[in-house]
Amino acid sequence: MIHQMTRSFFLFLSSRTTLNTFAQKWGLKFGASHIVAGQTMNDALRVAESLHSQGLTCIFDHLGEFVHSKEEAREATNAAIATIERIATSPLDIHLSVKLTQLGLSIDEDFCLQNMTDIVAAAKKHQVFVCIDMENYTHYEQTLRILEKLRQQNEQVGTVLQAYLRHAMKDLKQLHDVPLRLVKGAYKESEKVAFQKKEIIDEHFYRMITTHLKEGVFTAIATHDHRIIEKVISFVQKNNIPTDTFEFQFLYGFRPNLQQQLVQQGYAVRIYVPFGKDWFGYFMRRLAERPQNISFAMRGLLQRK
Structure with a gap:
C-alpha cells in the first residue's frame, strides 16, 4: 500500500510541466546526476x-x-x-x-x-x-x-x-x-x-x-x-x-x-x-518504480545542504 502511494505521488510529479520548468533552471539536482x-x-x-x-x-x-x-x-x-x-x-x-x-x-x-x-x-x-x-x-x-x-x-x-x-x-x-x-x-x-x-x-x-x-x-x-x-x-x-x-x-x-x-x-x-x-519527468518515474531509488534523491538533498 505504501509503495503504491509513493509510486502514485512520483508519477503525479513526473507530469507537472511547472516543476519541469523549474528543474531546467536547477540543473541536475537531488541525485539526478546518478542516472542522467x-x-x-x-x-x-x-x-x-x-x-x-x-x-x-x-x-x-x-x-x-x-x-x-x-x-x-x-x-x-x-x-x-x-x-x-x-x-x-x-x-x-x-x-x-x-x-x-x-x-x-x-x-x-x-x-x-x-x-x-x-x-x-x-x-x-x-x-x-x-x-x-x-x-x-x-x-x-x-x-x-x-x-x-x-x-x-x-x-x-x-x-x-x-x-x-x-x-x-x-x-x-x-x-x-x-x-x-x-x-x-x-x-x-x-x-x-x-x-x-x-x-x-x-x-x-x-x-x-x-x-x-x-x-x-x-x-x-x-x-x-x-x-x-x-x-x-x-x-x-x-x-x-x-x-x-x-x-x-x-x-x-x-x-x-x-x-x-x-x-x-x-x-x-x-x-x-x-x-x-x-530530466525531471524521467527522474520522477525512476523514483516511482522502486522505493530504493528514493535514496538517490535523499543523498542529493543532503549533499546540496
Whole structure:
C-alpha cells in the first residue's frame, strides 16, 4: 500500500510541466546526476566512452516530453538528427531512442509522422538504429500507426512494448518481425488496460520475451530484475537461442555489478543513457518504480545542504 502511494505521488510529479520548468533552471539536482548522463551531447558521449571501456554499448535518449508547439517539436527533431550525425562520427556502438510526444504527437499526428520521417531518413543514411519509446496509453495506438508507416521506408526502426498492458501479447505477435525493446512498464495506467499486480506483470513479461526470442527477431530485454534475467538465460541456453539475436538493457546508473556479470558471461549489454535539460519527468518515474531509488534523491538533498 505504501509503495503504491509513493509510486502514485512520483508519477503525479513526473507530469507537472511547472516543476519541469523549474528543474531546467536547477540543473541536475537531488541525485539526478546518478542516472542522467548530463545536459549536453558531449556529456552523453563521455559516459558512452566510459561504458564502452567496460564492454557495454549504449542507446541515447535526448530527454524532452513537455512540447506544446510545432516550433519546439521541430527543434527536437533537428536535435535528434544532430544526435544521429554525431553518433555516426563516433566509433562507438550507439542507438537512438525517441519519444513521439517530444516530436509533436500531441499536436498533430501527421506533423509528428513527418518529423519522424526526417529522423528515420537520417538514421538510414548513417546506419543508426532508432527505437520509438512507448509512452502512456493515450498515445499507444498512434505510436503503432506511425511505426508501421516508418518501417515501409526503413526497417532499422523498432519500438517498445510494455508487459503491464493487457493486450501487449496480441500486439507482440502482430509485430513478430519488428526489433523490439520489451519492458514491464513505468506509467500509471488504469486497471482496465493494464495489469496491476507485480506477479502477473512479471509472468506476462517473461512470456513476451520468450515468444519474441523464438521468432528469431532481435529482442532487447530491458529489466533490472535478476530473477527474470536468470530465467531468460536458462531459456536461451535450453533452446539454443543465438546470443547475437538479443541483448539485455539497463538504465544508466542501475545495477552496474549485474551488467558486468552478464558481459563476463558473454552476453550483450546495452545501457540506456538519457541526457538533456528536461530530466525531471524521467527522474520522477525512476523514483516511482522502486522505493530504493528514493535514496538517490535523499543523498542529493543532503549533499546540496
